[in-house]
Amino acid sequence: MTGKKQTEETKFRVLPILISLLLAGFIGMFSETALNVALSDLMKVLEITPTTAQWLTTAYLLTLGILVPISGLLLQWFSTRQLFVAALCFSILGTFLAAMSPNFEFLLTARVVQAMGTALLLPLMFNTILVIIPAEKRGAAMGLIGLVIMVAPAIGPTIAGLLIESLSWHWIFWLSLPFLVIALICGILFMQNVTKVTKPKIDVLSIVLSSLGFGGIVFGFSSAGEAEGWGSPKVIIAIAVGVASLVLFVIRQITMKQPMINLRAFKFPMFVVGVLMVFICMMVILSSMLILPMYLQQGQGYSAFKAGLLLLPGGIINGLMSPIMGRLFDKYGPKWLVIPGLVIVAVSLWFFSSITATSTVVFVIVLHSALMVGVSMIFMPAQTNGINQLPMELYPDGTAIMNTLQQVAGAIGTALAVSIMTAGTKSYMESASNPADPANVLPAFTQGVQNAFVFGMAMAIIGLVIAFFLKRVIVQHKAQVSMH
Structure with a gap:
């Protein structure tokens, strides 16, 4: 009997499964953000307004917001392999269509198909890792996901900027395509079914x-x-x-x-704290990642490539910090990472709220890097600690809730930041002695951007108050496998 149990415990080939998931996740996240830098280029080429161009991002988020909540149900209806292959087929088809796009409508459709792939993949990735990795090593594994989820958006704009300058925006998608095909082949060869298919009533x-x-x-x-x-x-x-x-x-x-989603997960206090932390973190990251490149390009006159380059060090530092934070989390728990992390984020955003057209490159790189270090200290520890408190049968629901709220937080954060920025610009213009004077445009825009950073700082301070309620969760139930 023990022999049988032993073989059951070690049946997952953890490394190949991880590689397949992380490669697919990386390209998914890369194409989600790479397009942001290309938006101003696309407006010229496709002759569309900024509002129309924004739909390429909105439609993507919208698809995720609709499909991710259903992911918990899909995880119980289809096997891991089926979902992984389906996710990659959608991603490959969407990327191929986007690379071929002749016009805006075609590209928008391609983005929706791409997002369907990402919407299936993200919850699948989290859930699989929770099942195949024992709790005491989970922080390090989540750190790897953090590495993927953070580095991809960080290098996305830089690579996109380079491709736009030397080739065309279509190449953002042509570049992603071979990697997605490799991930699909890896998945077909190595992916195993890690969850039970129970087919609950729809x-x-x-x-x-x-x-x-x-x-x-x-x-x-x-x-x-x-x-x-x-x-x-x-x-x-x-x-x-x-x-x-x-x-x-x-x-x-x-x-x-x-x-469909078991909301009993919210009965677990640390899960609730984790959800709130992730929500605030996501609002702060996505709003500042939208406002900062915009100001670097429009306020300081940098090219897409140079703006991307300035943000690269922070993104890479964040990615490299994620696995380190994961190990520290496994050792010391979340509190002593999350609280200092929120302090660093709040202070960085406070400094950013004094950004002007004359702010130096060093000012931007140092502050952005500090912001990203702070984020790496909050995001993964709070998320893992929250999910650790859930009993195993609530993992699909917990990951569906976390992933859905991340998309919603992203949409809310960027919308609030943009409207605060617009309102700040408008109020400056209204108080100016001669609003028609072109000399007022830059200071008005600067005031709007500064206000948006103050909003981010306020969110971080709210997060800091919540962080004092964090407690370390000791996982009671044993994970199903050992790490052989």
């Missing part, structure tokens, strides 16, 4: 409410962040429908015997 109403809820909120906030403004009927209706649907969704999940 509740169509839950899926509709979840899609309307998360979709409405992401759409509403994204539209507000564009040119629409908060007062437009489109924004108000979308957010209202989103909130109402979410309330109904929550009520339905609580009253069902077999809910």
Whole structure:
């Protein structure tokens, strides 16, 4: 009997599974952010307005916001291999279509297909790692995910800037394609089924409410962040429908015997603290990653490539710090990483709120690097600690909740930052003695950007208060495998 149990315990080939997942995840995250730098180029080539161009990012986030909540259900309906292959097929098809795109509509469709792949892949990656890696080594493994999730967006803009300058924006996608094919082949060869397929009953109403809820909120906030403004009927209706649907969704999940997302996960206090930390962290990262390159290009007149280069050191430092933070988390728990991390983030954003057109390259690189070190101290430890408190059967639900709220936080954070920036610019212009004077444009834009950084700092301070409630979770249940 012990012999049989032993073989069962060591049946996962952890390394090949990890490599397949991380490679696919890396390219998914890379293409999600690489396009941001190309937006100004795309506006010229495709003759579209900034508001229209923004849809390439919004549609991507919207698809994730709709599909990720359903991922918990999909993980119980299909085997790991089936989901992995499906995710990569969507990613490959979307990337190929994007590389071939002749016009905006075609590219937008390609982005949605790409996002379907990412939406399946992200929860699958987290869930698989939770199942195949024992709790005491989980911080280090999550650190590897952190490395992938953070380095890809960091080098995305730089590589994209280089490709745009020397080739064309199509090459952002041509470059990703071979790596996705390699990841698919690795997956077919090495991926194993790590979860049980239970095929729970599918509740169509839950899926509709979840899609309307998360979709409405992401759409509403994204539209507000564009040119629409908060007062437009489109924004108000979308957010209202989103909130109402979410309330109904929550009520339905609580009253069902077999809910689509098991909200019992929220009964675990450290999971709740982890969710809040990840939410705040995501708002801060995505809003500053949008505002900063924008200011470097429009306020300081750098090219896409140079702006990308300035942000590269911070991204790489963050990626390299993630596995180190993972090991420290395994050893010391989350509190002594998360609290100093939030202090570093708040201080960096406070300094950023004094950025001007004359701020030096060193100022930008040092502060951005400090910001990224702070983020690496918060994100992964809070997330892993939160999920560690859940019983094993709630892992798919826990990862679905965390991943969904990350997308929602991203949409809300960027929308709030953009609207705060716009409002700041507007109020400067209104108080200027001669608003028509072109000399006022740059100081007005600068004030808007500074206000957006103050918003980020305020979010970090709220996070700091919550962080004092963090406690280390000692995992009771044994993981299913050992690391052979």
